[in-house]
Amino acid sequence: MSQTSSPYEIHDDRFRHLIVPSSGLEELYSDCRWAEGPVWFSDLQCLIWSDIPNQRMLRWVKDGGVSVFRTPSNFTNGNTRDRQGRLVSCEHGGRRVTRTEIDGSITVLADRYEGKRLNSPNDVVVHSDGSVWFTDPTYGIKSDYEGFRAEPEQATRNVYRLDPQTGEIDAVVTDFGQPNGLAFSPDEKILYVADSSSSHDPSAPRHIRAFDVVDSRQLKNSRVFCDIDNGLADGFRVDVDGNVWTSAGDGVHCFGPDGKLLGKILLPQTAANLTFGGPRRNQLFITATKSLYAIFLATTGAGVS
Template sequence: MPQTPSVYEIHDDRFRHLIVPSSELEELYSGCRWAEGPVWFADLNCLVWSDIPNERMLRWADDTVSVFRSPSNFTNGNTRDRQGRLVSCEHGSRRVTRTEIDGSITVLASSFEGKRLNSPNDVVVRSDGSVWFTDPTYGIMSDYEGYRAEPEQATRNVYRLDPATGQLDAVVTDFGQPNGLAFSPDESILYVADSSSSHDVNAPRHIRAFDIIDGRSLGNGRVFCNIDNGLPDGFRIDVHGNIWTSAGDGVHCFGPEGKLLGKILVPQTVANLTFGGPRKNRLFITASRSLYAVYTATNGNSLA
């Protein structure tokens, strides 16, 4: 019997301790136009993710997929806050919203300095309740993932929303197209992807790192890693500080110092991923049309 090719590429021996070689990549669902924004609900033992062009959000639980929300305002990235509420980036409405426990929607941010946001893309919540999100122009570039419009913001920023005052601050303003973002396990570093090579072959395809100063601002910006196939979109961090990022040929894993440790090869272009399952050792991957999953030998960071 011919041997099934491995989905793993080992670039550093450390990667061998992060994977389960016998764990196969499973396709859990297919039928999306562009799958994005996976978020795990441990209390409900389910995954919710976005299918942006179809303007819907889907729910996976017990190997069954159902519609979670439709229409979705072309929702892209999702996360949960410390109270378990869903926080989402909506391309269509160009805002960041929070779904309350009773199902009502609260608008967290829709403008900056009196002008509409571009199209919020991805979002994370720090332990102090502050909401950090990216605002590239993907949702207003065409009518495919939102509504075509001219940007009102002069730059494509990373923002911090203060949980107490509602004040919105642009903490980084020099990105081409800021995309996925995540905190280090101790919340001392914020990592942000620049995916501007999606429309400019000469643009960066890297993840940058920033030191968090007093929980409010960023400093010491530097390139953390470069992607050698495709570009970085969404990513997550495990309990050891390794970054697991989307790429053109699958999921790339980088050590805390920025060295490529290995890859999980995926048949479709990966957009985003998250750790889930009862022990957060299952990697759920949104890739083009499908939702995939694979078990790992590490666990997701609770703050990712």
């Protein structure tokens, strides 16, 4: 199903160079309860994403439709790939970060910090040095809808770094209300992290913060990168020019490296997450409430997939 009217809202002329005006918004699938965590597999030319409450992960292949990739999924939320091409996932149900090996077996990368269970890992990204960075809000233990209701064991809701050599886990930021999506700048000198705590507290921040990455191990110089004017930032990605494309209440918002809103891709549903994919990584796949959408852009995603 294609949208006939233009989905674009332009706030800055720079946005005109990032979009393809003739490219329509396509709805590829529409039978989810809460679609999340899209990840592109370039070698297989397919997209995998999570349908959290339905306890499944789905696979989309061009001209091949949609099939079930994994069920039960242990309430998997965010997904990414490591530098060896393996799937790395955040499981609400197991309160852990896992890696799917080439043979299909699952390795637990992290499920505790300082001897206590994690809250409910939400989103994850892998640095070029192999370190795994993930957020740990409490959404998956707030109710039995997206996980299993439980009291948090961690005193704070943190951003963590998992060392690829030692397996040691460090809490690199501990002052978030609810840390959510995260992504590195193209040169990996900046880590962006969303705070989505306004989901349950209207007075809480609706912004993405930026941190300087020091020696690929520490985060310094916290500052607000951008504020969201509709809904909140959940998952997001960065393109090759350093523009940040984030989910929001009315669709996808694009911010320049300077934090200025460049434009929006308007959707009929609340966006949860997104990723770049397609043969040339110029197709933006968007998970939005019940549906998976896609739209071609005039830019490409940073990183590898």
